[in-house]
Amino acid sequence: MMRxxxxxxxxxxxxxxxxxxxxxxxxxxxxxxxGDVAAARGLVxxxxxxxxxxxxxxLIAPEGGKDVYEIESRDGKIVLRGNNGVSLASALNxxxxxxxxxxxxxxxxxxxxxxxxxxxxxxxxxxxxVPRRLIYNYCTFGYAMAxxxxxxxxxxxxWLALNGFNLPLIVTGQEAVWINxxxxxxxxxxxxxxxxxxxxHFPWLFMQNMESFGGELPQAWVTQxxxxxxxxxxxxxxxxxxxxxxxxxxxxxxxFAERHPxxxxxxxxxxxxxFKRPDMLDPADPMYxxxxxxxxxxxxxxxxxAGFYAADPFHEGGVSKEVKLDDCGRRVFxxxxxxxxxxxxxxxxxxTDNAKMLSTIPADxxxxxxxxxxxxxxxxxxxxxxxxxxxxxxxxxGGNVGLNADLQRMATAFPKAxxxxxxxxxxxxxxxxxxxGNTPVVYDLVPEFIWxxxxxxxxxxxPQYLVRRYGADSAQAxxxxxxxxxxxxxxPYTVNEAPSNAFFxxxxxxxEKARTWSTTKILYDAAALERAWESLLDAAPQCAASDGYQxxxxxxxxxxxxxxSRPLYDRTQAAVAQxxxxxxxxxxxxxxxxxxxxxxxxxxxxxxxxxxxLADARRWGTTPETQNLHEWQAxxxxxxxxxxxxxxxxxxxxxQWSGLVRDYYRMRWEMYFKAQALALKSGKPLDxxxxxxxxxxxxxxxTHATNAYPTEPVGDTVAVARRLxxxxxxxxxxxxxxx
Numbered sequence: 001m002m003r004x005x006x007x008x009x010x011x012x013x014x015x016x017x018x019x020x021x022x023x024x025x026x027x028x029x030x031x032x033x034x035g036d037v038a039a040a041r042g043l044v045x046x047x048x049x050x051x052x053x054x055x056x057x058x059l060i061a062p063e064g065g066k067d068v069y070e071i072e073s074r075d076g077k078i079v080l081r082g083n084n085g086v087s088l089a090s091a092l093n094x095x096x097x098x099x100x101x102x103x104x105x106x107x108x109x110x111x112x113x114x115x116x117x118x119x120x121x122x123x124x125x126x127x128x129x130v131p132r133r134l135i136y137n138y139c140t141f142g143y144a145m146a147x148x149x150x151x152x153x154x155x156x157x158x159w160l161a162l163n164g165f166n167l168p169l170i171v172t173g174q175e176a177v178w179i180n181x182x183x184x185x186x187x188x189x190x191x192x193x194x195x196x197x198x199x200x201h202f203p204w205l206f207m208q209n210m211e212s213f214g215g216e217l218p219q220a221w222v223t224q225x226x227x228x229x230x231x232x233x234x235x236x237x238x239x240x241x242x243x244x245x246x247x248x249x250x251x252x253x254x255x256f257a258e259r260h261p262x263x264x265x266x267x268x269x270x271x272x273x274x275f276k277r278p279d280m281l282d283p284a285d286p287m288y289x290x291x292x293x294x295x296x297x298x299x300x301x302x303x304x305x306a307g308f309y310a311a312d313p314f315h316e317g318g319v320s321k322e323v324k325l326d327d328c329g330r331r332v333f334x335x336x337x338x339x340x341x342x343x344x345x346x347x348x349x350x351x352t353d354n355a356k357m358l359s360t361i362p363a364d365x366x367x368x369x370x371x372x373x374x375x376x377x378x379x380x381x382x383x384x385x386x387x388x389x390x391x392x393x394x395x396x397x398g399g400n401v402g403l404n405a406d407l408q409r410m411a412t413a414f415p416k417a418x419x420x421x422x423x424x425x426x427x428x429x430x431x432x433x434x435x436x437g438n439t440p441v442v443y444d445l446v447p448e449f450i451w452x453x454x455x456x457x458x459x460x461x462x463p464q465y466l467v468r469r470y471g472a473d474s475a476q477a478x479x480x481x482x483x484x485x486x487x488x489x490x491x492p493y494t495v496n497e498a499p500s501n502a503f504f505x506x507x508x509x510x511x512e513k514a515r516t517w518s519t520t521k522i523l524y525d526a527a528a529l530e531r532a533w534e535s536l537l538d539a540a541p542q543c544a545a546s547d548g549y550q551x552x553x554x555x556x557x558x559x560x561x562x563x564x565s566r567p568l569y570d571r572t573q574a575a576v577a578q579x580x581x582x583x584x585x586x587x588x589x590x591x592x593x594x595x596x597x598x599x600x601x602x603x604x605x606x607x608x609x610x611x612x613x614l615a616d617a618r619r620w621g622t623t624p625e626t627q628n629l630h631e632w633q634a635x636x637x638x639x640x641x642x643x644x645x646x647x648x649x650x651x652x653x654x655x656q657w658s659g660l661v662r663d664y665y666r667m668r669w670e671m672y673f674k675a676q677a678l679a680l681k682s683g684k685p686l687d688x689x690x691x692x693x694x695x696x697x698x699x700x701x702x703t704h705a706t707n708a709y710p711t712e713p714v715g716d717t718v719a720v721a722r723r724l725x726x727x728x729x730x731x732x733x734x735x736x737x738x739x
Contacts, residue, residue: 044092055078067128096111105548106437110548133167133429134392137348142201143637150228153231168236169243171245174206175221176225195253197213211254247310250283256281264281264284268319292335308343326360329354349378358387367390367428373414374393379417379423391417392430395431395433395439405441437607469546471548487532505520505656508671526563536556537725557601561728564735581677591673592669599659609710616634635704635705639664640700645697
């Protein structure tokens with residue numbers, strides 16, 4: 001080779017190297033783009049397995065830095081365009097809802113599609129209203145998702161993407177982080193597993209409300225849930241989502257002060273008059289940044305950097321009197337930032353707007369969650385003092401089953417915030433229900449504001465909703481929903497923490513409450529709801545093929561009959577007042593039979609079965625002992641909550657589920673009526689103290705039982721609803737004066 005050829009060869013090699021350096025970012029972006037399209041295509045295949053070949057996915061650039069999507073028809077195919085997987089999935093969802101007239105729902109989907117997908121008229125173009133779209137409350141991971149496996153999470157993540165959410169809170173798998181952190185500070189793994197306790201109660205540990213409750217966490221659980229968390233986070237990233245992981249804010253395990261006497265440990269008092277709160281290491285203590293660094297490092301090893309970190313010092317009444325809140329906030333954020341320079345602090349604003357704690361944090365490095373903005377918002381008075389904040393819908397407490405939503409307020413509240421000149425740095429939208437998977441109309445309506453800034457006109461929106469949910473345009477269904485909108489869907493949330501509970505769910509002698517922070521009062525015209533039920537049942541010939549209709553019919557029937565439990569109970573008390581034992585016997589039988597009938601109705605829908613909740617819990621156990629442990633924890637959360645009968649938290653997570661109604665709520669009332677009958681026969685007042693002691697023992701015994709419940713529904717919802725309508729027609733007429 002000649003000398004000139006060598007120079008040319010070297011120059012050529014340098015040029016290739018320079019080109020490679022320049023192309024590397026392009027290649028990385030191209031790979032990322034291909035990943036977004038592949039993730040979207042995977043979602044399409046899961047949602048539309050028989051129509052996958054009729055849908056094309058293409059990437060487009062963001063618009064003004066905001067997420068965007070488009071939908072149109074081309075060459076006989078539906079073309080979805082978006083700047084990431086979530087945008088593409090959102091495009092698919094709008095197409096399904098407004099062109100194909102279908103619905104993907106956790107509570108009865110309607111996916112009756114023709115062999116050839118209907119074409120889109122023109123081009124649909126949407127730009128996101130806000131960049132951050134969060135979902136979940138810590139409590140959701142107890143009341144709804146405590147026992148979920150990967151198939152359940154996979155369906156959920158698809159639903160999140162379809163509805164535009166791009167920032168889920170993920171606390172699944174946190175156990176390993178706490179173990180790996182504090183085994184470096186003088187604890188054994190077993191000690192931390194005892195401190196962690198019950199998986200069903202993890203949310204209240206992670207929010208620093210309670211500790212060491214519900215038995216030692218099995219070692220196998222930690223490995224299983226770490227793997228599950230990696231799958232969840234991996235799929236979220238594939239779909240174009242970020243995730244919120246836990247940030248460290250000072251919580252330490254029991255006995256930390258004894259192991260580290262030089263540390264300034266702050267006792268946090270008692271939560272809900274029952275539980276010792278975990279101690280807190282003062283963020284000003286020299287150990288604090290070291291432990292925070294360890295925590296964040298161990299979390300990154302397992303799950304990578306998140307960029308968004310949740311931390312809630314002094315949640316629901318923690319003791320902060322020895323701490324300067326602004327300094328605490330500065331130090332908590334500094335520790336996050338030291339581990340992840342791009343960190344954003346996600347802070348629940350519940351009972352306080354946390355203005356002082358967040359005062360030193362840069363405005364764009366915090367997301368203050370206005371946690372119950374649809375009912376009791378903080379933002380109108382302060383807009384969080386210029387910090388970035390998120391408008392949230394809480395909607396459900398405890399996973400209670402009950403038709404309740406102020407739909408008119410929900411149809412307008414977020415658009416009003418978007419348009420307000422006083423909105424400050426409104427940066428996001430969120431749905432943060434404590435219990436997930438009920439009242440499907442809320443989860444169809446509210447996420448639309450991720451892509452639409454105008455208020456929804458329910459007079460137009462509801463008829464469209466019914467067509468896609470029921471698969472038919474039914475006059476009877478529209479009439480039914482007019483009644484629903486005037487009754488259960490017109491109850492202001494400011495009246496009580498929603499939803500209201502049925503009287504039969506209340507513990508005997510508790511009065512007007514099935515749980516401490518709610519009511520059993522009927523807050524609407526029950527007779528009007530009964531008429532709406534009749535109209536919905538009349539829609540069956542047109543709509544019964546829809547699973548969504550079947551769910552709604554079961555839900556409305558359940559609500560009407562549950563409301564009837566209060567007047568039937570009042571009849572038993574009238575008989576007691578008159579000392580009429582025969583009348584009392586007749587009325588108590590009617591009350592108990594109503595509960596049996598409600599249970600038979602609930603048994604027709606899987607969503608209303610106790611069995612899957614318990615079976616899911618047992619599935620995580622690897623031995624008979626751990627299976628029984630998880631089942632006890634699962635039963636406990638729904639009933640006594642804390643294994644102490646007669647306390648504030650009893651029945652907080654009450655559910656109208658088949659099995660629970662028949663064997664738990666009915667059992668309690670049977671005991672009460674038996675004791676009351678004996679008192680009437682003796683001519684003496686009911687010995688309430690003795691009765692409540694016996695009741696508490698029976699409640700605890702039920703939580704420790706291991707009898708199996710059905711995991712699949714039985715019976716036809718329409719047939720059962722018709723039978724119950726005929727059976728209770730006369731009683732409803734007597735009580736409400738209805739048809």
